[in-house]
Amino acid sequence: MAFKVLNPGLFTTVQDLGRPGYFHLGIPVSGAMDRFALRAANLLVGNDEGAAALESVFMGPQLEFEIDATVAVTGADMPARVDGEAKPGWTAFKVRAGQVLTFDYLKGGARIYIAISGGVDTPPSLNSRSTYPIGALGGVEGRPLAIGDVVQLGKGVGAKEGRSVPENLRRMPGSPVELRVLPGLYWRLITEEAGRNFFEDEWAVAPEADRMGYRFRGGRPIEFEKRDQPFGAGSDPSNIVDGCYPYGSIQVPGGTEPIVLHRDAVSGGGYFTLGAVISADMDLIGQLQPHTPARFVKVDMETALTARHDRRSLLDKVRESLS
Amino acid sequence: MKTRYTFGGDEHIFVEMDEEMSLDAFFKSLSMTNAVRAAQIDGVTEICPANASFQVKFDPDKIAPDDMLAELKALETTAESAERRLNTRIIEVPVFYQDPWTHETLMRFRERHQDPNGTDLDYAARINGYDSAAEFIVAHHSSPWFVSMVGFVAGLPFLYQLVERERQLEVPKYLRPRTDTPKQTVGYGGCFSCIYSVRGAGGYQMFGITPMTIYDPTQTTSYLRDFLVFFNPGDIVKWKPIDREEYDSILADVESNRYEPLVREVEFDLTAFNADIDGYNAKLMEALHGV
Numbered sequence: 001m002a003f004k005v006l007n008p009g010l011f012t013t014v015q016d017l018g019r020p021g022y023f024h025l026g027i028p029v030s031g032a033m034d035r036f037a038l039r040a041a042n043l044l045v046g047n048d049e050g051a052a053a054l055e056s057v058f059m060g061p062q063l064e065f066e067i068d069a070t071v072a073v074t075g076a077d078m079p080a081r082v083d084g085e086a087k088p089g090w091t092a093f094k095v096r097a098g099q100v101l102t103f104d105y106l107k108g109g110a111r112i113y114i115a116i117s118g119g120v121d122t123p124p125s126l127n128s129r130s131t132y133p134i135g136a137l138g139g140v141e142g143r144p145l146a147i148g149d150v151v152q153l154g155k156g157v158g159a160k161e162g163r164s165v166p167e168n169l170r171r172m173p174g175s176p177v178e179l180r181v182l183p184g185l186y187w188r189l190i191t192e193e194a195g196r197n198f199f200e201d202e203w204a205v206a207p208e209a210d211r212m213g214y215r216f217r218g219g220r221p222i223e224f225e226k227r228d229q230p231f232g233a234g235s236d237p238s239n240i241v242d243g244c245y246p247y248g249s250i251q252v253p254g255g256t257e258p259i260v261l262h263r264d265a266v267s268g269g270g271y272f273t274l275g276a277v278i279s280a281d282m283d284l285i286g287q288l289q290p291h292t293p294a295r296f297v298k299v300d301m302e303t304a305l306t307a308r309h310d311r312r313s314l315l316d317k318v319r320e321s322l323s
Numbered sequence: 324m325k326t327r328y329t330f331g332g333d334e335h336i337f338v339e340m341d342e343e344m345s346l347d348a349f350f351k352s353l354s355m356t357n358a359v360r361a362a363q364i365d366g367v368t369e370i371c372p373a374n375a376s377f378q379v380k381f382d383p384d385k386i387a388p389d390d391m392l393a394e395l396k397a398l399e400t401t402a403e404s405a406e407r408r409l410n411t412r413i414i415e416v417p418v419f420y421q422d423p424w425t426h427e428t429l430m431r432f433r434e435r436h437q438d439p440n441g442t443d444l445d446y447a448a449r450i451n452g453y454d455s456a457a458e459f460i461v462a463h464h465s466s467p468w469f470v471s472m473v474g475f476v477a478g479l480p481f482l483y484q485l486v487e488r489e490r491q492l493e494v495p496k497y498l499r500p501r502t503d504t505p506k507q508t509v510g511y512g513g514c515f516s517c518i519y520s521v522r523g524a525g526g527y528q529m530f531g532i533t534p535m536t537i538y539d540p541t542q543t544t545s546y547l548r549d550f551l552v553f554f555n556p557g558d559i560v561k562w563k564p565i566d567r568e569e570y571d572s573i574l575a576d577v578e579s580n581r582y583e584p585l586v587r588e589v590e591f592d593l594t595a596f597n598a599d600i601d602g603y604n605a606k607l608m609e610a611l612h613g614v
Binding site for chain 1: 329332343345370374388520541556
């Protein structure tokens with residue numbers, strides 16, 4: 001009841017919906033960058049939505065199956081092959097014992113989710129199988145997959161072949177991507193003009209974009225209101241007395257390049273944050289490639305909650321279509 | 324102190340007790356997070372105290388953001404009237420100052436430092452008005468510290484020294500962060516000391532290293548079998564300077580799962596502390612060493 005890793009790709013990790021409850025000890029929430037895609041992949045193969053699956057960024061792995069299984073690949077557009085035969089994305093297919101799952105080049109998006117019937121059954125730590133490499137938690141020995149790993153699977157017969165998420169229910173970012181932001185946190189430290197510029201400027205995803213955070217560049221530098229730095233904050237105007245960083249919050253160290261903090265981000269630190277990307281748009285970030293043009297769109301709480309509701313409705317439709 | 328409430332997206336409320344660091348702000352943050360935890364508000368998923376602020380994560384499908392805000396504001400009154408007293412523990416943490424491993428690392432990243440010609444300790448001593456690194460080291464370990472936040476990475480404690488503001492040590496972070504810091508480095512940035520729980524990037528000045536493991540995901544270390552993280556916000560720490568010989572001996576004990584850190588239960592009373600800081604710290608030392 002396992003598969004063998006012939007090639008791990010660039011960075012393939014075991015992820016489920018995350019590890020909430022330990023943020024106050026510096027342990028991030030982790031879990032799939034694109035939770036919608038993870039849930040859809042699990043539903044397709046007949047798993048619980050929150051079962052552990054594989055997340056691969058930019059390049060897929062090569063996996064040899066030791067058992068028959070149902071598999072689905074969602075998220076980025078990166079065609080799968082079983083013993084060389086092409087398989088459609090967002091659709092359940094069978095893999096027989098002895099067959100090898102491989103992937104073509106990435107055509108769009110950034111991260112694929114590979115759900116396998118029974119779910120990936122690595123030992124959970126703190127109630128989650130999500131891999132957090134810095135803290136060596138979850139996954140296979142707390143690290144990304146490596147050549148030769150034999151990864152255990154749970155029990156599960158799997159759903160039948162051919163089930164598919166209708167195209168209109170697959171959610172992927174456009175270009176330029178629009179990320180909706182609720183201003184807040186330490187927004188008041190920047191000038192009014194800097195606040196306007198932030199939302200007017202065209203940004204692009206920087207090469208430094210990973211599970212910890214996505215950096216953006218291309219916009220004008222952020223100016224700060226003049227103030228005496230408070231005791232304990234540090235001398236740079238972008239410094240604050242170290243505090244917690246919300247998931248999705250946007251920090252701009254030195255006022256130059258905004259970083260949106262994601263699933264494996266540091267839990268806190270001494271940089272100001274100017275607000276946070278709304279929860280409904282966080283999954284989209286997981287599908288952004290470097291150099292993708294991006295805009296930040298200012299919204300209020302009501303819009304954020306409506307967007308959250310819409311995202312939940314979309315998921316409900318996926319559930320219905322696969323029930 | 325003026326409390327400031329702000330939303331962090333649609334899933335967080337961030338509450339700043341004060342812009343600047345103080346024991347008053349830390350105590351208020353800790354009492355408020357305790358009050359939030361005790362209130363068991365449906366929909367709250369994370370309660371995270373920090374140095375002079377705290378953060379609550381909630382599920383807006385279960386509790387509307389404005390209702391969550393109202394709940395927190397109502398708890399502020401409770402927290403303000405709470406006695407500024409804390410049942411906690413005091414822990415002795417051995418530190419090998421000026422050790423060879425942080426020295427090697429700080430030399431490797433010298434071009435990212437304010438003073439490329441000295442060491443982090445020489446620089447910290449000079450800008451804080453001490454004649455030598457040795458004198459600065461004494462100031463660093465002679466009074467106890469509060470763990471005012473656990474975070475950044477898994478299990479990393481931020482510590483704030485229990486002395487009046489005039490005696491607080493302050494140093495800037497590196498000009499550009501290092502890409503490497505030895506595991507268990509004792510660092511310093513702003514008015515905070517820290518212990519790097521894992522090896523990795525860091526921007527704090529490096530003063531020494533402790534042989535005591537403080538984060539163990541394998542949970543095999545003798546004193547970390549019950550839980551992988553050693554520190555909690557509210558813990559009190561006393562550094563104990565050690566030499567190479569003692570470092571090697573403690574490390575061997577830690578690695579063979581024989582080491583037991585010196586830990587005592589204590590009560591901390593902020594009002595009594597403020598009335599006589601040196602006298603109060605002397606009592607904490609008595610509690611630690613059982614005199």
